[in-house]
Amino acid sequence: MADRVLKLGIPAGSLQEATAELFRKAGYNITFSSRSYYPQVDDPEIECLLIRAQEMARYVEKGILDAGITGHDWVCETGAKVTEICELQFSKVSRRPVRWVLCVPNDSPVQSVKDLQGKRIATEVVGLTRDYLAKHGVTAEIEFSWGATEVKPPQLADAIVEVTETGSSLRANNLRIVSEVLQSTTRFIASPHAARDPWKREKLDNIALMLKSCLAAEGKVGLLMNVRRDQLQEVVKQLPALQNPTVSSLSDPEWVAVNTILDESVVRAMMPRLKMAGATGIVEYPISKIIE
Ligand SMILES: Nc1ncnc2c1ncn2[C@@H]1O[C@H](COP(=O)(O)OP(=O)(O)OP(=O)(O)O)[C@@H](O)[C@H]1O
Numbered sequence: 001m002a003d004r005v006l007k008l009g010i011p012a013g014s015l016q017e018a019t020a021e022l023f024r025k026a027g028y029n030i031t032f033s034s035r036s037y038y039p040q041v042d043d044p045e046i047e048c049l050l051i052r053a054q055e056m057a058r059y060v061e062k063g064i065l066d067a068g069i070t071g072h073d074w075v076c077e078t079g080a081k082v083t084e085i086c087e088l089q090f091s092k093v094s095r096r097p098v099r100w101v102l103c104v105p106n107d108s109p110v111q112s113v114k115d116l117q118g119k120r121i122a123t124e125v126v127g128l129t130r131d132y133l134a135k136h137g138v139t140a141e142i143e144f145s146w147g148a149t150e151v152k153p154p155q156l157a158d159a160i161v162e163v164t165e166t167g168s169s170l171r172a173n174n175l176r177i178v179s180e181v182l183q184s185t186t187r188f189i190a191s192p193h194a195a196r197d198p199w200k201r202e203k204l205d206n207i208a209l210m211l212k213s214c215l216a217a218e219g220k221v222g223l224l225m226n227v228r229r230d231q232l233q234e235v236v237k238q239l240p241a242l243q244n245p246t247v248s249s250l251s252d253p254e255w256v257a258v259n260t261i262l263d264e265s266v267v268r269a270m271m272p273r274l275k276m277a278g279a280t281g282i283v284e285y286p287i288s289k290i291i292e
């Protein structure tokens with residue numbers, strides 16, 4: 001019985017709240033208590049640990065953790081050999097990938113990576129930066145930065161390689177992007193050992209399925225309506241081409257119910273058209289999970 005526990009790393013820091021929120025939506029209630037690095041989860045088969053995103057892949061590679069959530073960036077930077085269970089398209093505030101970018105002050109003469117030959121670059125991702133410069137045949141002094149990297153140019157460094165999501169930190173510090181080093185999304189990773197263990201693998205796949213189903217449902221709603229059979233074609237024509245609505249019979253043989261899922265953003269334009277085409281009793285309902 002003791003084996004039937006999955007040790008799961010939750011990323012401390014930027015991804016912590018977004019990760020916990022996604023797990024909650026997926027049905028795993030993760031709660032944090034102040035100063036404790038052992039979040040509670042309402043599944044006796046899971047044991048959570050709060051680990052820095054930077055270190056996650058290393059502990060997962062060694063099997064100290066069976067699995068964890070971290071960024072693709074830190075998997076690359078650490079070079080850890082882990083099994084990717086799935087990609088999870090979420091960042092700290094948005095659903096877009098983050099970008100690691102080479103930046104200089106707005107008024108710097110630097111226009112391309114080549115202009116950084118012999119200069120000083122500060123970054124938290126020394127390995128990625130080294131590889132990127134080597135790819136472009138540039139030799140520069142790369143300095144590890146413990147954070148707050150945006151403050152460094154121009155006094156403490158000529159350029160930085162830093163992560164950006166919304167771009168507000170770069171703007172606030174008068175920095176300009178010279179080029180992109182890496183795009184990164186969040187990943188659910190497992191140790192190769194855990195991924196080979198049938199019980200753990202099934203548990204990991206089930207968690208991944210539920211997490212992905214929540215992300216897939218974001219921005220989507222369901223629409224349910226009644227239509228006379230002779231108007232069905234006209235109503236279905238209004239729905240987005242790729243949607244295959246479910247059509248079911250009603251107790252009155254003249255009528256059918258149409259059920260479909262669509263982007264919430266199109267609903268306000270869609271509902272009046274559906275009504276015009278003959279749909280009645282049109283109901284929009286929220287959906288929280290979609291498994292294709
Ligand atoms: N807006 C964001 N800012 C920083 N990291 C983000 C953001 N959105 C997603 N991430 C991801 O979160 C992880 C950041 O982890 P990391 O521990 O380096 O930063 P942090 O949690 O902000 O800690 P620190 O305080 O040291 O910066 C990376 O994998 C990164 O890609």
Ligand SMILES: O=P(O)(O)OC[C@H]1O[C@H](OP(=O)(O)OP(=O)(O)O)[C@H](O)[C@@H]1O
Pocket residue numbers: 014147148150163164165166167168169170
């Ligand atoms: O493009 P943006 O949306 O501004 O996001 C990028 C910023 O977010 C991160 O900092 P974080 O919020 O993790 O704070 P930190 O300084 O403690 O790392 C990162 O280090 C950048 O500073």
Ligand SMILES: [Mg+2]
Pocket residue numbers: 013014
């Ligand atoms: Mg940060």
